[in-house]
Amino acid sequence: MFKLNSFLITAIILIPLTAAGWDDTDWNNGYNRGNAAGTAFGKKVDEPEEINTRFIQPLTSSGTLMQSLDGSVSFDGQLSAPSSDAFLEIMVAPAGTGDLTTVLLRQDTNFDGTPDYAYNVPVRISGVCANGFISADAGSWNNLHYYTWKTNPAGEVTIAEQTSILELTACYCINASCGS
Structure with a gap:
C-alpha cells in the first residue's frame, strides 16, 4: 500500500x-x-x-x-516563556507499606500564580506509570487496578475510570512488595 x-x-x-x-x-x-x-x-x-x-x-x-x-x-524566535510560579503542586504521603495513601494535586489553571483547583486522588497508589498508576492491596501486588490520568475541558487533572494494563506505559512498583 x-x-x-x-x-x-x-x-x-x-x-x-x-x-x-x-x-x-x-x-x-x-x-x-x-x-x-x-x-x-x-x-x-x-x-x-x-x-x-x-x-x-x-x-x-x-x-x-x-x-x-x-x-x-x-x-526573536523564543517558543517558551519562563515562569517562576508553580502551575502544578503535588503533595504525597506514603504509608508504612510504601503505597502512596495521600496524593493531593493543586493546579493554577489560569496561570495567575494562585492554585485554583485541588484534587485528592481517591485510591491508593502502589505503582507509578508515565501516564497513570496502579493501585493494589496495601503493601502487596495483589488485587491490581489500573488508572490513567486525564484532564477535563478546563484542564483540571483527575483520574480516568479503571482501565487495562495495556493503556499504561513505563510502570514500576513502589510499595513494600517490590523490595527496597
Whole structure:
C-alpha cells in the first residue's frame, strides 16, 4: 500500500512538471542546490555548541536572537516563556507499606500564580506509570487496578475510570512488595 501511494504521489508531482517542460538540467540544478544547502547547513551546526547557540538558546530564551544561516537576518524566535510560579503542586504521603495513601494535586489553571483547583486522588497508589498508576492491596501486588490520568475541558487533572494494563506505559512498583 505504501509503495502504491508513493508511486501515485510521485506521478502526481512528475506529470505536471514534465508537461511544464522540466528536463534533466532542471532536476540536476535542483539536486545541486539542495545538496549545497544541506552541506552549508551541516557546516554551520556540526558541533553541539553550535546547535545550542543557533537553535536551543534562541528558542528558549529572550536573550538570544535566532539568526539566518548567513547571519544577515535576526529575530526573536523564543517558543517558551519562563515562569517562576508553580502551575502544578503535588503533595504525597506514603504509608508504612510504601503505597502512596495521600496524593493531593493543586493546579493554577489560569496561570495567575494562585492554585485554583485541588484534587485528592481517591485510591491508593502502589505503582507509578508515565501516564497513570496502579493501585493494589496495601503493601502487596495483589488485587491490581489500573488508572490513567486525564484532564477535563478546563484542564483540571483527575483520574480516568479503571482501565487495562495495556493503556499504561513505563510502570514500576513502589510499595513494600517490590523490595527496597
